[in-house]
Amino acid sequence: MKIRIPWLGVITTLVCLMVISPFLVIVPxxxxxxRYLSFPPQGFSLQWYQKILDRPEFTDAFLFSLQLAxxxxxxxxxxxxxxxxxxxxxxxxxxGFVTTLLMSPLTVPSIIIxxxxxxxxxxxxxxxxxxxxxxxxxxxxxxxxVRLTLTGLSSFDYTLERAAYIMGAKPFNVFWDITLPxxxxxxxxxxxxxxxxxxxxxxxxxxxxxxxxxxxxxxxxSYMQETLDPLVASISSVVILLSLVFIFLLERVYxxxxxxxxxxxxx
Amino acid sequence: MSAPATRAxxxxxxxxxxxLVPAFIILLGVFVIPMLYIFLMSFQDAKEQFTFDNYxxxxxxxxxxxxLWRTVKVSLLTVLCCxxxxxxxxxxxxxxxxxxxxxxxFLIISPHLISVVxxxxxWVVILGDKGWINTILMNLGLxxxxxxxxxxxxxxxxxxxxxxxxxxxxxxxxxxxxxDSSLFKAAGIxxxxxxxxxxxxxLPLSLPxxxxxxxxxxxxxxxAFVTPALMGGTSVKVLPVxxxxxxMATLNWPLGAALAFLLLASTVVxxxxxxxxxxxxxxxxxxxx
Numbered sequence: 374m375k376i377r378i379p380w381l382g383v384i385t386t387l388v389c390l391m392v393i394s395p396f397l398v399i400v401p402x403x404x405x406x407x408r409y410l411s412f413p414p415q416g417f418s419l420q421w422y423q424k425i426l427d428r429p430e431f432t433d434a435f436l437f438s439l440q441l442a443x444x445x446x447x448x449x450x451x452x453x454x455x456x457x458x459x460x461x462x463x464x465x466x467x468x469g470f471v472t473t474l475l476m477s478p479l480t481v482p483s484i485i486i487x488x489x490x491x492x493x494x495x496x497x498x499x500x501x502x503x504x505x506x507x508x509x510x511x512x513x514x515x516x517x518x519v520r521l522t523l524t525g526l527s528s529f530d531y532t533l534e535r536a537a538y539i540m541g542a543k544p545f546n547v548f549w550d551i552t553l554p555x556x557x558x559x560x561x562x563x564x565x566x567x568x569x570x571x572x573x574x575x576x577x578x579x580x581x582x583x584x585x586x587x588x589x590x591x592x593x594x595s596y597m598q599e600t601l602d603p604l605v606a607s608i609s610s611v612v613i614l615l616s617l618v619f620i621f622l623l624e625r626v627y628x629x630x631x632x633x634x635x636x637x638x639x640x
Numbered sequence: 641m642s643a644p645a646t647r648a649x650x651x652x653x654x655x656x657x658x659x660l661v662p663a664f665i666i667l668l669g670v671f672v673i674p675m676l677y678i679f680l681m682s683f684q685d686a687k688e689q690f691t692f693d694n695y696x697x698x699x700x701x702x703x704x705x706x707x708l709w710r711t712v713k714v715s716l717l718t719v720l721c722c723x724x725x726x727x728x729x730x731x732x733x734x735x736x737x738x739x740x741x742x743x744x745x746f747l748i749i750s751p752h753l754i755s756v757v758x759x760x761x762x763w764v765v766i767l768g769d770k771g772w773i774n775t776i777l778m779n780l781g782l783x784x785x786x787x788x789x790x791x792x793x794x795x796x797x798x799x800x801x802x803x804x805x806x807x808x809x810x811x812x813x814x815x816x817x818x819x820d821s822s823l824f825k826a827a828g829i830x831x832x833x834x835x836x837x838x839x840x841x842x843l844p845l846s847l848p849x850x851x852x853x854x855x856x857x858x859x860x861x862x863x864a865f866v867t868p869a870l871m872g873g874t875s876v877k878v879l880p881v882x883x884x885x886x887x888m889a890t891l892n893w894p895l896g897a898a899l900a901f902l903l904l905a906s907t908v909v910x911x912x913x914x915x916x917x918x919x920x921x922x923x924x925x926x927x928x929x
Contacts, residue, residue, distance in 0.1 A: 380728065381728050381729075381731055381732040381735070382732060384725065384728040384729065384732070385728065385729045385732040385733075385744060387725075388725050388726070388728075388729050388748070388805065388809075389744060389747045389748065391725075391801075391802060391805075392747070392748055392751045392802055392805065392806070393747065393751055394762065394766060395751070395758070395759040395760075395761070395762020395763055395765075395766070395802070396751065396754070396758075396759075396762060397762075398762050398765045398766055398772060399758065399761065399762045399765065402765055410765060410768075410770070411770070412765075412770070412771065412772045412775040412776075451662075452662040452663050452666065453663065455659040455660075455662065455663070456659060456660050456662075456663035458659055459655075459656040459657070459658075459659035459660045460656075460660075462656070463652050463653060463655060463656030463659075471660065474664075474667065475663055475667065477667075477671070478667070478671050481671075481675070481904065482859075482862075482863030482880075482903070482904070482907075483863075484863055484865045484880050484883065484884070484900070484903075485675075485863070485900045485903070485904060486671065488678060488883070488887055488896060488897065488900050489671070489674035489675050489677065489678045489900075490670060490674050491887070492674065492677065492678050492681060492887075492893055492897065493673065493674035493677045493678070494674075496677065508666065508669070508670045509670055511666055511670070512666050512667070512670040512671055515663060515666060515667075519663070569753050572755075573753070573754065573755040573756070575755065575756065575757055575865075575866050576865050576866060579865075579884070579888075580887070580888070590755045590757045590758075593755075593757050593758070593761070594757045594866065594869075594870070597757070597760075597761060597764075597870060598869075598870070601761075601764060601768075605761050606761070606765070609758040609761055609762075612754070612755065612758060613754055613758065616753060616754045616755075617750075617754075619753070620750045620753050620754075623753075624746060624750075629745065629746055629749045629750065630742065630745045630746075630749070632749075
């Protein structure tokens with residue numbers, strides 16, 4: 374009898390290893406006591422974490438990215454949820470067309486969205502402004518929120534709303550006590566996902582940041598093109614930790630497979 | 641229908657339109673109008689006169705044709721790697737139990753939510769001349785000088801495969817989940833071997849997933865900027881990188897705008913031709929028998 378090698382399992386393990394390997398090397402490297410990137414990482418020290426604090430360009434960029442992502446998340450979730458409600462609840466004529474239109478920014482490469490925004494914003498005097506950057510981030514986050522909310526609404530039970538109306542509830546109370554709580558998972562995941570979309574973005578920000586205020590991924594991107602040292606690893610580790618918190622939150626609230634299951638189909 | 645009902649309906653309709661207004665303002669002001677604006681700009685010369693020069697330059701200058709070919713080549717190689725590595729994973733997922741399936745899906749999706757800049761940095765640490773792979777191989781005495789794994793096309797393909805394989809896996813696994821398991825039972829009763837079952841059931845039924853994953857990964861690779869910039873260095877300049885340079889370094893905005901549309905157009909054309917080819921082939925297969 375010959376030994377059967379579970380090929381599928383082996384390849385799957387390798388692919389899983391491949392996609393997480395960047396993080397498996399970054400975290401150990403960030404604790405190195407060496408002054409350069411070395412393998413294997415030497416000793417243990419927090420020096421590269423301390424050095425982040427001496428670098429206002431990174432700490433400022435970090436705070437700026439957090440603010441930008443937070444504002445983007447709130448505004449995009451608001452706009453996207455309202456649009457999804459309009460599509461699903463009120464049966465707008467040309468529903469399919471409206472949905473396609475709202476999703477259309479996803480079908481255009483973000484580098485082109487960035488270029489279009491830069492050239493047009495410069496023309497109308499918004500070039501290099503916070504408003505321009507924020508608007509572009511909102512644009513790329515809204516389609517995801519619309520899709521998440523539409524998925525959430527597909528299992529929405531309208532009889533609950535109708536029952537509340539029949540019992541004499543006011544429209545606002547129906548919305549506040551029935552509609553909103555039922556939509557909470559979709560809204561919460563919209564918030565988290567648009568936060569991450571904005572916080573991770575490079576390709577759109579690249580064209581729209583002002584020279585003195587840059588986002589964190591962009592600061593890392595520029596720094597990496599000049600120097601490669603463990604400082605990048607320590608900053609990256611901080612971002613990885615932060616992202617992991619949000620990823621686990623998203624998994625609890627919504628489920629990552631659902632998030633991406635719908636994601637791939639519309640492309 | 642009575643008048644009040646129509647009125648109520650109209651009120652609801654107006655409410656719906658009102659809810660859509662903010663989304664459409666953003667869509668128009670930040671996407672539709674800017675896209676039209678740069679489309680018009682791509683037909684302008686330095687004096688804002690109408691011209692086709694920006695597009696003609698692309699067709700006439702072998703430099704740009706070379707760039708486009710390199711971009712297509714890197715994207716095709718990425719698709720191939722994603723398909724070869726992603727198909728077995730999708731197959732594994734379709735056979736796995738619910739818990740295992742959830743775990744593997746989570747492992748494959750979650751890196752996707754962390755910035756690509758950070759993932760690329762990890763790859764630089766792994767693949768560089770003094771990186772982990774080269775150090776290990778040299779210490780083992782298997783190689784004498786470091787392998788060139790980075791700042792060439794190989795590096796870009798590795799980075800892009802890591803970034804986009806998730807789309808291939810999810811596209812194919814979605815189509816595999818839908819396969820009716822009684823087909824395998826029937827084939828088994830009729831004495832089909834495992835390979836025959838794969839060839840005649842699994843593979844044909846997963847074709848839509850392969851097609852979806854392929855077009856998706858190809859389009860994403862064609863327009864990828866960060867990974868070619870960080871893992872290709874100055875030697876692998878692809879179309880998005882050149883476009884970026886035209887816009888931000890040379891400040892030739894009309895040419896940059898034209899390049900952006902050429903990138904979009906070439907991707908759409910190639911994806912359409914590919915889908916048509918696959919469809920015609922399947923059509924023939926179905927009607928030849």
